[in-house]
Amino acid sequence: MIISDNLKMYVQKLRSSNLRPTKQRLKICKFLFDRKKTFHFTVETLNKKINKSGTSKVSLATIYNTVEAFTSAGYLKEILTSKNKSYYDTNIKSHHHFYDEGSKELTDIHYSQIKLSKVPVPPKGKKIKNLEVVIRIQK
Amino acid sequence: MIISDNLKMYVQKLRSSNLRPTKQRLKICKFLFDRKKTFHFTVETLNKKINKSGTSKVSLATIYNTVEAFTSAGYLKEILTSKNKSYYDTNIKSHHHFYDEGSKELTDIHYSQIKLSKVPVPPKGKKIKNLEVVIRIQK
C-alpha cells in the first residue's frame, strides 16, 4: 500500500500505467491510498466520500472510469459477492473475505488464514489468474 | 439432483417448501431439474429457454420470483462472480467454480478437487453459512 503526503509517488505510479495524472485521479488516489488500513467500497460509497466536502466535485462518470482504470492497472481488486453491485478493495494482495449476509459487510481474511492443500488444474489453454475464497457468514 | 419423467416428485418437493405447485413452477422445475448435468444460468438465459417454444409463456416477473423462491428453498445456489448479474447453479452441493474471464463461462469444480487445510474462525456471534472458491482463469 502506498502511504504518502506528497503526490509525486502517485504521479509516477499513474504515468507508469499510461494514465495521465489529472487532478481528479490524484484526488482519488490520495483518498484511496493515503491510509493504513485497507478500504472496501462500491462506486456509490466512493462517490459520496470523494464529493462530501464542498471542494470541486468529481463527476460520477469519472469515478466509474477511474475505478475501472485503477482496477485494470492493478491498484484495486474487484471483490466477488452475490450482490448486483461491484465491490472493490484497496488490498490487492492475495487475500480472502468474509461476507456478512446480514450487514452486507466485507471483512478481509489474511491469506495466511486460509490454506489450500489441493487446487485443480485449469482447463487446457487457460491459466489461473487468481483464486478467491468468500466465506458467507450469518448470525 | 432430481431426475424424473413425471411431476409428482416436483409437486411434493414444492409443497414441502410451502410453494404451491403451479404450472409455471412445474414447468421451470422440469426444465431445470430433468437433466443429468448441472446447469448454470442467469435469469435472462432461463427466461429465453423457458419461453423458446411456442407454448404458453411464463412472464419474466415469474421467472424472477421462482428463481428467488427456489434459491431460498435450497433448490438452487447463487454463484459469486464479479459481473452485475446473478448467476445460479442447479448443483447445490458444496462445490466451487472456474470463472473464465474471456468467455464469462462458469465451470463446476467438484468439491473433492479443492482441499482447504486451514479455515479461519468466523467473527463472534456469526457462523459460517458456506464457503465458495472462485478461480478466475484466462488465456
Add this chain to the structure above:
DNA sequence: TATCTAGTTTATAATAATTCTAAACTAGAA
C-alpha cells in the same frame, strides 16, 4: 361441487447500477 381466499402470476412502472455519448476541457509534447 361451488365458493372463497390467500397465494400466485402478470404486464407494466419504478428503481438502481452501469455504460454510452459527444461536447468541453486539459496535460504535456512540439
Add this chain to the structure above:
DNA sequence: TTCTAGTTTAGAATTATTATAAACTAGATA
C-alpha cells in the same frame, strides 16, 4: 504558444432487478 490525444463531464441510454396492483388460481372448506 499551439496542438492534439487523452480526459472529464452532464445527461441520456441501457441493463438488471424490484415493486405494484389487478387478474387469476390452487386447493381448503362448506
